[in-house]
Amino acid sequence: MRLMADFAPSRPIGNDLTPWVEQARSVFRVHGVRCTRQRELVYAALASTDTHPTVEDLLVGVRAADPGISQATVYNTLDTLVACGLARRLPARSAGGPCRYDADVHPHVHLTLPDGRVVDAPESVSDAILSALDGAEMGHLGVSGGQITGVHIELSGESSA
Ligand SMILES: [Zn+2]
Numbered sequence: 194m195r196l197m198a199d200f201a202p203s204r205p206i207g208n209d210l211t212p213w214v215e216q217a218r219s220v221f222r223v224h225g226v227r228c229t230r231q232r233e234l235v236y237a238a239l240a241s242t243d244t245h246p247t248v249e250d251l252l253v254g255v256r257a258a259d260p261g262i263s264q265a266t267v268y269n270t271l272d273t274l275v276a277c278g279l280a281r282r283l284p285a286r287s288a289g290g291p292c293r294y295d296a297d298v299h300p301h302v303h304l305t306l307p308d309g310r311v312v313d314a315p316e317s318v319s320d321a322i323l324s325a326l327d328g329a330e331m332g333h334l335g336v337s338g339g340q341i342t343g344v345h346i347e348l349s350g351e352s353s354a
Pocket residue numbers: 245295297301303312313
C-alpha cells in the first residue's frame with residue numbers, strides 16, 4: 194500500500210485567531226462554559242488547526258496572541274474543554290510522551306504517519322472502519338463497537354515521496 198502523505202491535511206495553528214475566538218465564544222455559550230480570554234485563545238488555537246497539537250504546540254500558538262499565558266493555564270483549559278466535551282485528548286504514542294488534542298469531537302479515525310504526524314483518516318476510511326467495528330463481536334474484549342468513538346492506527350512503512 195502506498196502511504197498517501199498527500200491526502201494528509203495540514204492546517205497549522207492560525208496566525209490570526211480572531212475568527213476562531215468568535216467561534217469559541219458561541220461554542221462556550223451553547224455549552225455553558227464560562228468565557229475567559231485565555232480559554233477563548235486556547236480553544237481558538239485548537240479549533241484553527243487539524244494537526245492534533247500537543248500542549249507545547251498550542252502554547253506557541255496562544256503566546257503569539259497573549260505572551261503572558263502560562264503552560265499551566267493551557268493544561269487547565271484543555272482539561273476543562275475535554276471535560277465539557279469540546280475537545281478530545283489523544284493518548285500519547287509512548288509512555289511519558291505528550292498527549293495530543295483535537296477540537297473535532299465527532300467519532301473519527303486517526304492515523305499516525307511514519308513521520309510522526311497525526312492526521313484524520315479520509316472520511317470514507319473513517320466511516321468504513323467505524324461501521325465495521327460497530328457490528329463487530331467484541332464482547333470478549335469488554336467493549337462493544339457501539340461504544341467506540343475513536344480509533345487510532347499507526348501506519349508504518351517507507352515514505353512514498
Ligand atoms: Zn482528529
